[in-house]
Amino acid sequence: MFQVVDMVSTMTPLTKMAHQIVSPVTIPSIVREAFRVAQQERPGPVHLERRMHPNLLWSGWSRRACRGRTGGDQRGKEDKAQ
DSSP states (O other): OOOOOOHHHHHGGGSSEEEEEOOGGGHHHHHHHHHHHHHSSSOOOEEEEEOOOHHHHTSHHHHHHHTTOOSSOHHHHHHHHO
16 A cells, blocks of 8 residues: 655654645745745755645646647757657
8 A cells, every 4th residue: 555654744853954845826925935044044954845636736836837838849840850
């Protein structure tokens, strides 16, 4: 069987900040906070975990970021065509 490990709880004593991202809307603010925490006082590691959920993986921002991309190296295909 597969056992799920709570990585946020596991990483909390080892890092300056451990957080699970549950909504794509919060990604920018959480990443800014993680950089701030990592760099303040004595620099140290932070842990951010992205919840594996279809709504997070294929949200609107992901589709916008991938718009126009077909996957693969287009440059390689153009070079081969010449």
